[in-house]
Amino acid sequence: MSLKPNDIATLVELFNTSGWEEMHVEIDGLQLFISKDPKARLVGGLGGGTTMAPPIAPPVARAAAPVATAVAEPADGDIPAHWLKVCAPNLGTFYRSPKPGAAPFVSVGDRVTAEAEVCLLEVMKLYTAVKAGVTGIVRRVGVEDGSLVEHDTVLFYIEPA
Amino acid sequence: MRILRTAHRLGIETVLGVSAADRETLGAKMAGRVVVLGPAPSKFSYLNANLVVHAAKATGCDALHPGYGFLSEKAELAQLCEGEGIAFVGPRAATIAALGDKLSARAIAAAAGVPIVPGTDCIETLQAARAAASQLGYPVVMKASAGGGGRGMFKATCAEDLTASFDRASLEAESAFGDRRLYMERFVERARHVEVQVVGDGEGNVVHFGERDCSVQRRYQKLIEEAPATALPGHVRDKLHAAAVRLIAEARYRNAGTVEFLYDVDREDVYFIEVNSRIQVEHPVSEEVTGHDLIACQLRVAGGEGLGLTQSDIQVRGHAIEVRINAEDPRAGFAPSPGRITRWAPPVGPGIRLDTHAGQDYLVPPYYDSMIGKLIVHGATRAEALSRLQAAIAGFTLEGVRHTLPLAAFIAGHADFQANRFTTRWLEDTGLPAFAASPAA
Numbered sequence: 300m301s302l303k304p305n306d307i308a309t310l311v312e313l314f315n316t317s318g319w320e321e322m323h324v325e326i327d328g329l330q331l332f333i334s335k336d337p338k339a340r341l342v343g344g345l346g347g348g349t350t351m352a353p354p355i356a357p358p359v360a361r362a363a364a365p366v367a368t369a370v371a372e373p374a375d376g377d378i379p380a381h382w383l384k385v386c387a388p389n390l391g392t393f394y395r396s397p398k399p400g401a402a403p404f405v406s407v408g409d410r411v412t413a414e415a416e417v418c419l420l421e422v423m424k425l426y427t428a429v430k431a432g433v434t435g436i437v438r439r440v441g442v443e444d445g446s447l448v449e450h451d452t453v454l455f456y457i458e459p460a
Numbered sequence: 461m462r463i464l465r466t467a468h469r470l471g472i473e474t475v476l477g478v479s480a481a482d483r484e485t486l487g488a489k490m491a492g493r494v495v496v497l498g499p500a501p502s503k504f505s506y507l508n509a510n511l512v513v514h515a516a517k518a519t520g521c522d523a524l525h526p527g528y529g530f531l532s533e534k535a536e537l538a539q540l541c542e543g544e545g546i547a548f549v550g551p552r553a554a555t556i557a558a559l560g561d562k563l564s565a566r567a568i569a570a571a572a573g574v575p576i577v578p579g580t581d582c583i584e585t586l587q588a589a590r591a592a593a594s595q596l597g598y599p600v601v602m603k604a605s606a607g608g609g610g611r612g613m614f615k616a617t618c619a620e621d622l623t624a625s626f627d628r629a630s631l632e633a634e635s636a637f638g639d640r641r642l643y644m645e646r647f648v649e650r651a652r653h654v655e656v657q658v659v660g661d662g663e664g665n666v667v668h669f670g671e672r673d674c675s676v677q678r679r680y681q682k683l684i685e686e687a688p689a690t691a692l693p694g695h696v697r698d699k700l701h702a703a704a705v706r707l708i709a710e711a712r713y714r715n716a717g718t719v720e721f722l723y724d725v726d727r728e729d730v731y732f733i734e735v736n737s738r739i740q741v742e743h744p745v746s747e748e749v750t751g752h753d754l755i756a757c758q759l760r761v762a763g764g765e766g767l768g769l770t771q772s773d774i775q776v777r778g779h780a781i782e783v784r785i786n787a788e789d790p791r792a793g794f795a796p797s798p799g800r801i802t803r804w805a806p807p808v809g810p811g812i813r814l815d816t817h818a819g820q821d822y823l824v825p826p827y828y829d830s831m832i833g834k835l836i837v838h839g840a841t842r843a844e845a846l847s848r849l850q851a852a853i854a855g856f857t858l859e860g861v862r863h864t865l866p867l868a869a870f871i872a873g874h875a876d877f878q879a880n881r882f883t884t885r886w887l888e889d890t891g892l893p894a895f896a897a898s899p900a901a
Contacts, residue, residue: 309481309500309823309825388498388499388504389497389498389499389504389505389508389511390477390495390496390497390498390511390514390515391511391514392514392518421514422508422510422511422514423510423513423514423540425510447495447515447518447519449495449496449497450479450480450496450497450498450499450505451480451496
């Protein structure tokens with residue numbers, strides 16, 4: 300049995316919606332460990348030489364909780380591996396400013412806290428603020444202001460600091 | 461996928477809204493464009509009407525097809541589409557709301573002269589319920605006005621039963637549907653579930669595509685459907701079609717719908733139950749016997765082109781049977797059985813149709829309805845369709861998840877099913893116990 304990227308996404312979704320605190324899956328030598336505790340480490344550790352992905356951030360308020368995950372693979376070319384993604388919790392139109400003409404919530408180089416509001420997502424005239432979910436420096440804006448974003452689209456990259 | 465296939469055949473561009481769990485499904489691969497609405501749990505994706513309409517609007521869709529699950533029968537979705545100038549492939553929001561409420565649907569049926577199960581209007585007190593029950597004659601069934609699909613129903617065989625179930629029924633109606641209004645109907649002991657496929661143009665013009673018999677049910681969930689309903693005497697069938705058409709014309713219903721009836725086997729009479737204001741899972745059996753693409757009819761009506769056909773264009777030929785393939789274990793209380801399909805080799809041959817989004821290595825996700833496909837067979841007669849069904853199931857290799865095909869094979873081979881001698885109680889009272897006692901293959 301071979302594990303596909305979609306299977307991992309499914310497992311993570313399942314974990315996120317479950318009441319579980321930790322999940323440890325081992326298939327064909329591949330080990331996956333997910334925990335809602337940021338300090339959690341797999342007891343006994345993973346096999347020698349394996350790099351362990353940091354645990355995913357605990358889902359904050361479900362309504363607009365961005366799931367900040369470490370960039371696991373060297374995707375997007377020049378994105379350093381330790382930058383964290385702020386992803387869209389659902390589909391919507393992405394707005395960087397609280398209203399047209401106003402200054403954006405955040406710009407590249409700004410320092411944000413986990414609670415900082417970084418953008419708005421509009422769904423049928425209903426605007427929801429998205430929080431950074433991590434503390435750090437905004438390094439990149441993932442999408443154009445005013446564009447349609449899908450669930451899980453990377454909105455910002457933040458360098459933890 | 462069923463809808464995408466017809467849309468593509470008609471040269472219509474498509475956008476499919478999916479949840480994160482479905483972004484790599486066959487449907488997603490087939491669609492012109494895919495947008496991920498939200499995470500896997502349907503509450504945050506498929507059940508959020510605002511998300512769905514926002515996605516349609518932002519991607520420039522002219523029309524929105526709601527499918528047959530999730531929001532397809534919610535007036536809210538139709539309403540939002542109306543507000544945004546998007547053609548909803550279904551009835552008007554007001555029609556969905558009027559037919560979705562059982563009491564209001566009964567009133568429309570009565571106005572159209574459609575027979576309804578003898579029953580009452582809204583009942584508010586136990587006293588009124590007891591009076592009504594003694595007038596109707598036991599057994600009776602209490603139903604939630606906002607209910608449907610078998611939920612929110614309580615049967616009472618005597619006055620003591622009624623006392624016990626009245627409060628429970630109204631409490632459950634309140635908690636399940638947010639509406640505690642109840643009404644009462646006489647309980648039909650031996651019934652078959654028959655339904656008429658209709659399409660209306662919204663102006664009172666209606667055509668029907670014959671009837672289906674969906675009496676093989678477990679907990680009001682249909683497992684096997686067939687067309688036509690050969691157990692009906694000819695005069696009952698004519699009455700059934702006429703009643704469905706009158707009701708749909710009276711409601712000035714737009715697009716495809718199903719008018720469901722109870723056939724009282726002992727009285728040889730039909731009674732209106734409810735209207736399903738959407739295309740249904742079992743629509744393929746009607747397509748097979750009439751040769752018409754019902755999704756194409758839906759798109760034509762939604763595009764403002766009217767019905768495009770008259771009743772004389774619709775002829776029923778032969779017999780079709782559909783079995784639902786659910787990823788559930790029929791030997792373990794129908795427990796869901798998500799997982800990866802390790803072997804998938806469906807049957808091929810004349811008269812065999814398979815509607816499915818599954819395939820080799822497909823991962824059945826744990827989030828949604830467990831249906832992974834529908835096997836449909838067509839033959840010149842019911843007997844021919846039935847033997848094709850048995851051969852098709854026997855030739856279907858499906859491993860990796862537990863599924864309902866072994867049960868379907870058992871039913872297809874049962875003398876009662878072969879003789880077309882069953883009611884809506886048959887599967888639970890006779891079929892399942894016999895299946896449980898049979899050796900596992």
